[in-house]
Amino acid sequence: MKVLVANIEDVMREAAARWTLIAYFFLSTIFIIIFASAINLDIVDGALAGAKLFGKEVDMRDSISIEKLVLGFETGFSVFLYFLCTFLAIFATAHLVPRMQEKGTIDLYLSRPVSRVKLLLSRYIAGLILAGSNVLYLMGSIWLIVIWKTQVVNPRFLLGGTIIFLVIAVLLAFAFLVGVVTSSTAVSIMTTYGLFFFGLMLAAHDKIAAAVSEEWQAWTIETLYWVFPKTAELGQAVVAFVGGEVMPDRVLQVLTPAPFLTTAAFGVGCLILASWLFTRKEF
């Protein structure tokens, strides 16, 4: 526990001293302010009389209920937040392993009576706390702004943050693996973003597999799809979860255990491999 607390303190102090923490939360705050000022709702006697989004009137001819409008906002923003939170989190935490592995620094950590696995996992948890606090800050602030402006409470929006957090945890595990192998922050960030986009592309795995000429190519694509994190499906899952029953069936059908379990398994696999390599690595 002392090691974990020491690592969390170290990571937070580093993030604060290197402006990462400030930039991380500053960008999030800017987004929150834009969001708060972009939505203007005109509510008369509890009913929605008019709405403006970024200063533009929303067409109210179809007499939308305020609950439906809020749900529409929240599902739309949840997609945006999925990308924003994930990208900011990787950018703010991918350096944790490469910087620790620098010559002159790693000796200071490894000369302590701490197993290497414990050291790596402590740093991973510290990174997750940093990223998780930002997800909570962003999602929580927007959730509260929506409640303040509309008095509509949709706890599913806040809970949708857990899916985003899962994706961040998996991508951070991959960034740690790359960090252990390459000791490069730039490579960790690039490959992790690459993995994120590759996961999005693999959502069309059945179409790609059908388009290729050789059977082994189709098999490879299907295998990659099942091995790699399902970033597209989990993004869809955030929308489906936030929207709930009002969402169409084709969106809701993504809320099955398979994409969650396989993505989590990829993250666990990355962490195990990173720990194993870190244990064997010579400095």
Place this chain on the structure above:
Amino acid sequence: MTTLIEVSGLRKQYRSAFRKPKITALDGIDFQVQEGELFGLLGPNGAGKTTTVKILLGLTHPTEGTASVCGLPVRNPESRRRVGYLPEGHKIPNYLTARQALSIFGRMSGMSSADIRQRIPGLLDQVRMGQWADVRIKKYSKGMTQRLGLACAMVHSPQVLLLDEPTDGVDPVGRREIRDILRAEADRGTAVLLNSHLLSEIERTCDRVAVLRNGKVAAFGRVEDLTRQSATYKMVATPIDDSLLAAFRETGAGVERVNGHMVLSVTDLTHLNVLVDRLRAGGGELAELTPVRSTLEDVFVDLVRADERSSVGAHE
């Protein structure tokens, strides 16, 4: 005396790329360091000093042989609970203050927050950093960073200190203070292993040394034993001419003329007296006769040169 560091038959080979032959960094070295002892590890670049220290810390793994610290094999992380380490060119995160760095590394060594709070002021005063406790490390000079590194190594009151170039960048006064600190640590029972290129520092500080060369222990023992050159004397006399040198050489003595005096290598005291008699018999006058004591640097350079000569011979 308890043995706190024990190295036996230690071998380390590094793999090289593209199937080239393996590089042997350590080729079966043995040594022990006792409690309360200041032990120096010397050697030219690439001799295996840093590899030895890294193995003792579990940073790298031996190919063969065993190493233990405080009776525990170095693979066991618990062995490091009693070890303090100051790496060469260390990078203590410069966004921390001295107090924060000591707190983080103290907790990583298993200390409680209360113990750390109690320990920090005295420790910082000991390394003359008390006034800088709450200033960020990026404001420190190299010598101050080095003194803080020493404090980080000592924060958990270890039984073994492994120090890589501890006086690097430290001014002469600071060096003396560090020597005093290390002596005090040794006096309270800590085994101190010093790895340094500053041979004069090692000579002043250490009780025993091991000189590594090509991954092997080339010389080992107490500093005064290694630096004692039996039967070598400096003679200042008049006149020193070729006939005197020839007369001395006739007796089988080694004679070298250096800046107006002679350096004589004799077999024993009787032999030395024969040379004095010859000087007087030839009408010469003895002005000074002193035994020559070599420095650790002389011993070190001789060992390295002997190695260069043997490798040239092997190639020929």
